[in-house]
Structure formats: structure tokens, C-alpha cells
Amino acid sequence: MxxxxxxxxxxxxxxxxxxxxxxxxxxxxxxxxxxxxxxxxxxxxxxxxxxxxxxxxxxxxxxxxxxxxxxxxxxxxxxxxxxxxxxxxxxxxxSTGYWQRLLAVMIAEGTDYGRSKIGAGLKANVEYVSANPTGPMHVGHCRGAVVGDALANLMGFAGYDITKEYYINDAGGQIDVLARSVFLRYREALGENIGEIPAGLYPGDYLVPVGKALADEYGPRLHNMPEEDWMPIVKDQAVAAMMVMIREDLNALNVHHDVFFSERTLHADGAKLIRAAINDLTFKGHVYKGKLPPPKGQLPEDWEDRDQTLFRSTEVGDDIDRPLIKSDGSYTYFAADVAYFKEKYDRGFDEMIYVLGADHGGYVKRLEAVARAVSDGKAKLTVLLCQLVKLYRDGEPVKMSKRSGDFVTLREVVDEVGSDSVRFMMLYRKNSEPLDFDFAKVTEQSKDNPVFYVQYAHARCMSVFRQAKDAFPDLDVDSLDFASTVGQITDSNELQLVAKLAEYPRLIESAALSQEPHRVVFYLYDLASSFHAHWNKGKEQPELRFVNDKNRELSIARLGLVRAVACVLRSGLAIAGTAAPEEMR
RNA sequence: GGUCCCAUAGCUCAGCAGGAUAGAGCGCAGGAUUCCUAAUCCUGAGGCCGAUGGUUCGAAUCCAUCUGGGAUCACCA
The missing domain is CATH 3.30.1360.70 (Arginyl tRNA synthetase N-terminal domain)
Known part of the structure; x- marks a missing residue:
């Protein structure tokens, strides 16, 4: 409604x-x-x-x-x-009567109130996180993870047929590096003194158990093999172990993907899918062999002028043509991306959404070019860029350095402040806007903390129902006939609260269409604010309080209003992926 | 140099799919309150929506140019 x-x-x-x-x-x-x-x-x-x-x-x-x-x-x-x-x-x-009937409908629809069919069942694929499986997730992955997850929830609620997807970058040089790093840990587990981890390998302790597991399983056998033999074994184990770790991190953040798609799938069988994708583009006349002009501005020192297999992406909106095959004959990452897009398109998706960090801004045009070329302009592709997150502790920026491995992991943040706070704050800003995240502020139990403020509103709603049970012990709050009592809702503040709730369905639709999940969170804050304000009026004017033990019917009607507020809060909090607590402790 | 993002109150940011007198929080000023419906409340001041053009009955919103800030820029993934 x-x-x-x-x-x-x-x-x-x-x-x-x-x-x-x-x-x-x-x-x-x-x-x-x-x-x-x-x-x-x-x-x-x-x-x-x-x-x-x-x-x-x-x-x-x-x-x-x-x-x-x-x-x-x-x-x-x-x-x-x-x-x-x-x-x-x-x-x-x-008319007042209209608001009252609207309220009755809201109560009847419960947490389905606001659900929309505007997506018309369009199949949309939201790809987000896609962190490289070379280590634990760091805090930089947080925002994309939350924004992607909430966007998918929002679009699902608005009637899209959504698949949440994670692209595992488990092919390429970085995985070789990972395997070598693990192999070193394996030798260490066998009792060898490996000394300092050489530069260029991953130094993190998180690889120690992976090496140990290999030692337990294979003993010294791997050590005696040439690299080309142990490499695939170690790769498999390492990637699997990293993905277990990453999935645990995601679970801690309440992020759950439907599909984990492995890049290696594209390279399997002699890179069958990549070759098919390139053939497809070639057939459509988008591929040629030629030279790329050197980048404008400063010329890289190791610039080589040579013939390459190129995707003529400039004809479909890109600034420069893009190489598909490297000088050593292997496929570029971009070639795999073409194949991946084609694979998704073949799976029947009408729209592909990529949630990326702002540092991938330069990648947007070529992805759009891929979409146009592969689907002949039929599939829609949108990229959401999330600006960077700056961490603060008590007003001081938290320093991080990738080189020394001195970065804050996603898990540390979630463990310290809780997934609700992380998620809510990541959504409490437009994704195109940089975000400051202060540890002290997000854990504060006060009205100055929006997470707390909104969750507290829901807890207060629940508290009203507990009070109602005290005032009317015989009341069965689960089977109340609100519809026959809504005529009691006549106070202008109450009607304003109904009007606020009436905005919700429209908000869901516009937020979903513009793919801006932050709007839901801002609305929740607004609704919580209206609810708290009304609650506060009950201090000065006890006759406005929700539960009035002298007037049973009025109390039931107001419980209906409270239920409607609670349902919308719960609904919006669910989209954000945060809890709607029964009480605050 | 190219491309993308951003610019709104002192600060941090919203502004819904062009609409009427541009909003919130913090901070500031004034007032209320010790209540138990807890982790305060109410009121107020505060604006050249970066600049200039254009589209429109109507622009913070759309388009172009400019200024300032951020990101990124072959052969990595």
C-alpha cells in the first residue's frame, strides 16, 4: 500500500x-x-x-x-x-479516516509493508567484496561489502530477482606469490629455519597454519618435488584456506553471498571460456592486432612499443583500446573479466552491478564497454564506486601501511565495535562521499550515535508492548484486533507519525531505482527521531502515552501504531543488515 | 595531460524522480528538568547551495565551461 x-x-x-x-x-x-x-x-x-x-x-x-x-x-x-x-x-x-485506514493496512502488512514490485522481477547480479584470496579482509573492504549487501537487500525488497555474487580472483601472479609464501611456511612447519620472509612474499602469520596443514598432510613429499608439481597443490590449498577465512570474516559482518565464482573456472580447459569470449568479440568485429599509443603525460620507463591483441573498446565508449593477451601469450585480467561478464549474461542476468572502491574508478568505462560489446547493448551494467574510509581513534587518524603488513583487518573492527555499528555507519553516507569512521563514536551509547538512536527506537517499541502486558495482563498482544481500534488514533502527533510511515514505500522505490541504500538508513534515523519526539511528549502530557491502563481500547489502537513503527524500523534495519534489538542493555 | 568522484550553515553531512520559504546532527545562544516512558527535553540564531552561462513555467538538482579538493592512468590483479 x-x-x-x-x-x-x-x-x-x-x-x-x-x-x-x-x-x-x-x-x-x-x-x-x-x-x-x-x-x-x-x-x-x-x-x-x-x-x-x-x-x-x-x-x-x-x-x-x-x-x-x-x-x-x-x-x-x-x-x-x-x-x-x-x-x-x-x-x-x-481525512483522518484515510490515515486511520492506512495505519490498519500497515499493521496488517507487517514487515512486508513497503515491499514493492517496481523491480518487476528483473534479474540483477550484484557483485561485491571480491577481495583477493591472499589474506584476511582488511578494513578497506568493509564499505563495499556493506553497501553491496544492503543494495542487494534493498533491490530484493523492491521486487528485483537478486543474486549476490563474489568473484574470486584466484588466478594470476598474486596466487603464485601466495603459493610460494605458503610453501615457505610449509618448509617452516617441517622444521626448517626460514628466517625473514623475503620481500615480495606475503609475510602474514595467517599463512602459518596453512603451511602446517600441508606438512601434516604431505610430510616432506612436496619439498622433494619441482615447483611446477607442488605449485598446483599448494595453490588449491592456499586459496581454499583463504576463502574459508574470508567467508568467516564476511559472516561476522553479516554478509552472505549466493554465488562464489572462481576466476580459475574461466581459465579451465585451456581457458575455454576466455577464448570463447574473445572469439565472440572477434566475430562481432571488436578485436584487432595493433599498437597502443603510450600513455599521455609521463612515459613509463619500461614502455615497450609492440603489437598486441586489443579490444576496440573505444568504439563502445572507452577512452583507449584494451589489451586482451599479454606479451607472454597469457590472458590479461581484463580478458577474464570479459569472459566473466559474458558468463553472467549467459546465465540470464539483465543487469550487472559492480560495487567497487574508488581506486577502481578508472575501470568503469572499460566494463561498460564490455557490457555493450558482449550484450549488444541489451544488458545494463552499473558500477557503484565507494569512496575511501578513513579510520579515527579518538579523533586521531589510524595510520596504516600495506608494506609493513600493518593494516587493520575487517575482523578487528567488527570484533571491536560490532557488525551492526560497522554496517550502519558504512551506510550513513552516500557511497560517492568519503567517510570518516571513528571507533569511539560508533560505540557510544547515546543519542549522538545514529546506530544506537535507531536501534533504541525499536527497543522502545518493544518496551511499550512489555508495559502493555503489565497494564493489561489478560491482553494477548499477538492477536489484537487493531483494525477495529484505529479510529482512536486522532492526535495530530500520532497522525504525523502515520504520515512518516506512509513515506516508506515511496522511499524504498526511489532508493532502489537510484541504487542508493544510504537513503534507507537516513529515513530510519528520521523515523526514529519522530518516534522519540512523540515519546518525549508523553513525559509532559501523560495522556499521550501509548499505554493507558484506564482506556483499554485507546491503548490497543496506540499499540497498533507502535507495531507499525516497529515493523518499518525492523524492515529497514533488515535491509541495512543490522539487528532490531528487543531491548538495549 | 586524460578520465572519474566531490564542492550545500562554523563543523560533519542529507536534500527523495527538476517544484513552493534549502534541512538534520554536532557546535553556539537562551530556557526547562532529577523526572524513571533510563541512557535528557524545548526554542532560537546561523546560507551568494564553489563560479559563470544554458535548458525549463520553475534548477542545489539536468547540460556546458571554469576554479578548488580527492582518486586513477600500458604490459598487475
């Missing part, structure tokens, strides 16, 4: 009854007509630009047309007042 969709229809129906419209029906288009909440609540509950948009094609002026439309709208029994303002806005005020 979406109030604005409801009135969108009602206004269109009203328009159809007007003679001026009937006469020129074929010439007028309702496409630009909007129905939305007015900026200022004092204007009304629903506003439409209908008169301003339609005046011109109808050959009249907006104010005159607005008067005609208003007259038609006044016939609607749910409309209590219609006014024309400014250049021709039509402001509609709804």
Missing part, C-alpha cells in the same frame, strides 16, 4: 472526468505528472504538479486548470481539503 501511488491513480481518475481533458485526451500525456509529499507539511499531505504540467498542452493557464482539478478532487471522500498554491500546485489534505 503506497499512499502516493494511490493518489497518483486517484488524481488521474479525476483528470479523466474533466471536459477539458476529454476533448484533447489524445494530446495530453500524464508522464511528467508527479504526486509527492509537499516539502512543507503545512501545505498539505499530498501535492501534485498536474496543473502546471498539463496547462500548456491544454491551452490554458495553470491556476485555472488547478481550480478545475481541485473541484474534481473534492468529490473524493478521503480528501478533506484541496488548495491551489504558488504557480499552480495542488495541495491535498487527507
Amino acid at each position: 503506497n499512499l502516493f501511488a494511490d493518489f497518483d491513480q486517484r488524481i488521474k481518475n479525476a483528470l479523466e472526468t474533466l471536459d477539458i481533458i476529454k476533448e484533447k485526451r489524445s494530446e495530453v500525456d500524464f508522464g511528467r505528472l508527479t504526486v509527492e509529499p509537499p516539502r512543507d507539511q503545512s501545505h498539505g499531505d499530498v501535492a501534485t504538479n498536474a496543473a502546471m504540467v498539463l496547462a500548456k498542452p491544454l491551452g490554458t493557464n495553470p491556476r485555472a486548470l488547478a481550480d478545475l482539478i481541485s473541484a474534481a478532487l473534492r468529490d473524493d471522500p478521503d480528501v478533506s481539503e484541496v488548495s491551489v498554491a504558488g504557480p499552480g500546485f495542488i495541495n491535498i489534505r487527507l
